[in-house]
Amino acid sequence: GPPAPHVLVVLGATGDLARRKLFPALFRLWLLDLLPERFHLVCSARTAPENRDLFLAMVHSAVEARRGAIDEVGWQRFADRISFVPTFNDNGAELESAISAAAKDLGSEAHCVYYLAIPPASTESVVRMLGAFDATASAKIVLEKPFGTNLESARRLNETLWEFFGEGRIYRIDHFLGKEAVQNILALRFANGMFQPVWSHQHICYVQIDVPEQIDIQGRADFMESTGTFRDMISTHLFQLLGFVALAPPSRLDAWSLRHEMVKIFRSLRPPDPTRVVFGQYEGYREEAGVDEFSDVETFVAMEVYIDDWCWIGVPFYLRTGKALAAARRTITIGFREPPLKVFPGDVDETCNELVLELTDDPKIFADVRAKIPGPTFDLGRGRMRLALLEAFPDSEPLEAYERLLLDVMRGDPTLFISTEQVELLWQLFDPLLDEPPPLRRYPRGAWGPSEALRLPGERGWRLPDS
Numbered sequence: 001g002p003p004a005p006h007v008l009v010v011l012g013a014t015g016d017l018a019r020r021k022l023f024p025a026l027f028r029l030w031l032l033d034l035l036p037e038r039f040h041l042v043c044s045a046r047t048a049p050e051n052r053d054l055f056l057a058m059v060h061s062a063v064e065a066r067r068g069a070i071d072e073v074g075w076q077r078f079a080d081r082i083s084f085v086p087t088f089n090d091n092g093a094e095l096e097s098a099i100s101a102a103a104k105d106l107g108s109e110a111h112c113v114y115y116l117a118i119p120p121a122s123t124e125s126v127v128r129m130l131g132a133f134d135a136t137a138s139a140k141i142v143l144e145k146p147f148g149t150n151l152e153s154a155r156r157l158n159e160t161l162w163e164f165f166g167e168g169r170i171y172r173i174d175h176f177l178g179k180e181a182v183q184n185i186l187a188l189r190f191a192n193g194m195f196q197p198v199w200s201h202q203h204i205c206y207v208q209i210d211v212p213e214q215i216d217i218q219g220r221a222d223f224m225e226s227t228g229t230f231r232d233m234i235s236t237h238l239f240q241l242l243g244f245v246a247l248a249p250p251s252r253l254d255a256w257s258l259r260h261e262m263v264k265i266f267r268s269l270r271p272p273d274p275t276r277v278v279f280g281q282y283e284g285y286r287e288e289a290g291v292d293e294f295s296d297v298e299t300f301v302a303m304e305v306y307i308d309d310w311c312w313i314g315v316p317f318y319l320r321t322g323k324a325l326a327a328a329r330r331t332i333t334i335g336f337r338e339p340p341l342k343v344f345p346g347d348v349d350e351t352c353n354e355l356v357l358e359l360t361d362d363p364k365i366f367a368d369v370r371a372k373i374p375g376p377t378f379d380l381g382r383g384r385m386r387l388a389l390l391e392a393f394p395d396s397e398p399l400e401a402y403e404r405l406l407l408d409v410m411r412g413d414p415t416l417f418i419s420t421e422q423v424e425l426l427w428q429l430f431d432p433l434l435d436e437p438p439p440l441r442r443y444p445r446g447a448w449g450p451s452e453a454l455r456l457p458g459e460r461g462w463r464l465p466d467s
């Protein structure tokens with residue numbers, strides 16, 4: 001059933017994330033009857049329209065921009081739940097009284113969630129402000145990456161959080177984990193007996209996690225200049241994907257077991273070899289509005305990663321992502337070893353013998369295998385086995401990443417969120433690399449990154465673009 005009554009507090013309610021993701025997600029959950037019946041949304045921002053009507057008009061058009069024409073009756077009932085505090089100062093007195101009023105209206109069993117959709121630089125001061133609120137004693141807090149910018153700042157932020165929120169009440173979002181296709185990696189691996197026995201260095205010889213984006217920075221110069229692609233995408237989304245591909249079978253499907261297995265992987269990561277990491281920047285980035293004309297911020301990263309444990313020893317994981325690239329994809333390729341003996345005649349296509357996971361909104365999994373070409377010989381060709389999730393379950397109601405994760409916060413289920421230990425282990429690993437980043441290489445818009453990156457996986461090259 002729907003979660004307990006909730007007051008959801010969105011700080012940064014006029015920002016990019018709130019408008020593009022949070023409000024559309026909340027409204028859809030509302031329409032699907034997945035939100036609690038008793039529910040209040042308290043919104044605020046440092047810079048916001050001056051009154052509630054203007055704010056609601058902004059939310060309405062944000063939802064419409066995402067979903068097309070919206071059900072006005074549903075909207076009106078949803079909008080009735082929204083209260084708005086035009087701004088908050090350092091003690092947040094007005095905000096606190098709006099939260100208490102909303103909580104009071106819902107009764108004693110109301111839960112409170114703070115969603116921080118704000119720039120990372122203001123996180124600490126906002127956490128301290130919230131710390132003084134009555135509701136904080138039992139509230140949950142939701143944070144967006146990056147969780148600090150290095151080990152030291154991450155630790156400081158964690159200490160501040162821990163002053164007011166126990167680990168069980170901290171929800172760090174990595175929205176990739178909210179994607180149906182990503183959760184399906186767990187189902188594929190652990191709900192079937194046929195994959196786990198071959199899921200190790202004995203049978204797998206490489207993994208590629210490839211997330212090229214076609215979009216450029218789309219006006220988010222401030223964000224990119226202060227974050228860069230390594231912290232925006234690699235240290236978060238791509239390493240979480242790596243964890244989901246690599247983790248050992250959890251004994252249960254809960255936050256504790258999953259975190260335990262993820263942490264074991266992250267502890268076993270070999271410190272990256274800087275000569276096997278390529279940083280790139282697209283031509284024209286420095287001319288983008290708001291970007292420093294001498295900016296050395298990377299908009300592209302490709303790297304080789306090893307996990308030094310009994311399962312993955314010697315298996316290279318190749319990670320790649322960047323802006324303004326040739327295609328928009330999220331593709332994981334698992335390459336299997338060749339059969340020990342070649343009994344079929346003829347040439348063998350190297351890209352057979354791979355499991356390919358397309359992490360699109362319409363998730364697909366392919367097994368590319370060699371198959372006998374029908375006819376009078378034993379000639380082999382490339383065949384494809386295919387699972388399309390939405391075709392397999394046409395009556396299902398897929399949730400978008402933020403829909404799933406917001407719901408999980410309200411249900412109190414941290415399985416798909418990032419733990420403090422994970423964050424700190426990853427920064428510990430990346431600090432030396434980020435202190436002395438590899439040389440920045442240019443690449444033209446619409447390429448697959450700098451040419452140095454094309455050779456990273458050796459002769460075999462990248463799986464993408466598809467041949």
Ligand code: BG6
Nearest residue numbers: 175176213215232233237330401
């Ligand atoms: C965000 C990054 O977390 O993820 C963006 O900040 C990136 O830079 C985006 O474009 C990609 O997510 P999705 O779900 O659109 O592939």
